[in-house]
Amino acid sequence: MVVLARIVDIQFYIPQSYQSYEDIATLSGLPSSVVKEKLGITKKPVENKLGIEEMLLESAKGLLSADRKQNTKIVIYSGSDAKGKHVWTLAPKLGYLLELKRYYGFDVSSQCVGGIVGLQLATKLVSNGSYALLCVATKQSSLVNYSDPSSTFMFDFSDGAMSALIAKEEGKYEILSFSFLSDGYFGDVVYAEQRSNLLEVHEIPGWRDKMREESKKNFIYVIEEALSQAGVSKSKIGFVALVHMKRSFHRALLDTLGLKEEQSFYLENFGHMQGVDPFLAMEIARKQGKLEKGVVVLASAGTGWTWGASVLEVL
Incomplete structure (x- = not known):
């Protein structure tokens, strides 16, 4: 690696x-x-x-x-x-x-x-x-x-x-790889108008059905691609730190990756803190003694829409 x-x-x-x-x-x-x-x-x-x-x-x-x-x-x-x-x-x-x-x-x-x-x-x-x-x-x-x-x-x-x-050479986590995937079909679904103080959902025809079909596949794709780039098999994942999402989707991702619930941390008391989420889940797990030495995967997705993952090694 x-x-x-x-x-x-x-x-x-x-x-x-x-x-x-x-x-x-x-x-x-x-x-x-x-x-x-x-x-x-x-x-x-x-x-x-x-x-x-x-x-x-x-x-x-x-x-x-x-x-x-x-x-x-x-x-x-x-x-x-x-x-x-x-x-x-x-x-x-x-x-x-x-x-x-x-x-x-x-x-x-x-x-x-x-x-x-x-x-x-x-x-x-x-x-x-x-x-x-x-x-x-x-x-x-x-x-x-x-x-x-x-x-x-x-x-x-x-x-x-x-x-x-x-x-480069100091730290408690080694950074091994990254993977990203974008789909601009969803590009105009969520944004705030120039003079607005609120985010709005713009109902692009069929976007909700397409998101249901694509999002889990895209999460799995970037995770598996990042693992491949790091030279790590999926079976070596010790912990996955995810963006906050619906409980059912969180569980579905863990099931697809073959992981147990204790191999992740669900941010039910923190909500969705934008790009902070996966780092927060990882650090909470570390402080709780749930993060052993081994492979950690960070994964998130942002409106626009882009999915991303990074593979780390815990020292």
Whole structure:
């Protein structure tokens, strides 16, 4: 196996205020049992005070000692496009706020697969003896229209931030491979109009049926392709860290991969934190002692639509 780079550490900012499944049921008119059991939301964090920049500062500051600050040369923001300001690049400002020197900062737009896309870019750009800082954040809970029945698959949108430090030869996770697959048929299904404060579902004819047919196949494709590129068989997967999705779809993916429920972590108390999800599931499992040395697969999908996976080795 070829090691592309390593994840040194990951830190999160999780808001302390929450919406419960009962709150969401009240806002949407759905039965509370549907929100909790079908949509898979027990509660989700919602940020009422901090903006994207502030949340990322909270998640990043614990990663950067004086030496690491001096040697962090890349800052990548690959989180939500709803950054609080339009036509604006966040990463350079974040590097400045973190007091980095002589760094290159840029933003990437890949929606909910952005965490894995950003990880691939950090892996390619980080050089020996330096660090790349990957930052992902979202406040998209405020973009959900709970009165729109067509938006139920977005009712899990929550808030939070993640920062990960990437290096070539230092870290607790080895990064082995990536795989991505896009299908622009779904490109105009979800977006916010220029002057709108809410995400809207645009009913492209047949998209829901096609999504039901294609999404599981595409998840399995990128996972198997990433495993192949890493030179790892499917039987070697120790843990799969997935984006938040309906309970039934989560279970179906595990069944297709031949995995047990304890080989994943379902984010029912966190909702869908955009590109943060797979990293959060992995780190929670590690802290709970469920993540043994071996192969971990991160997998997510983002509107547009793009599916992505990465294979890691736990050290």
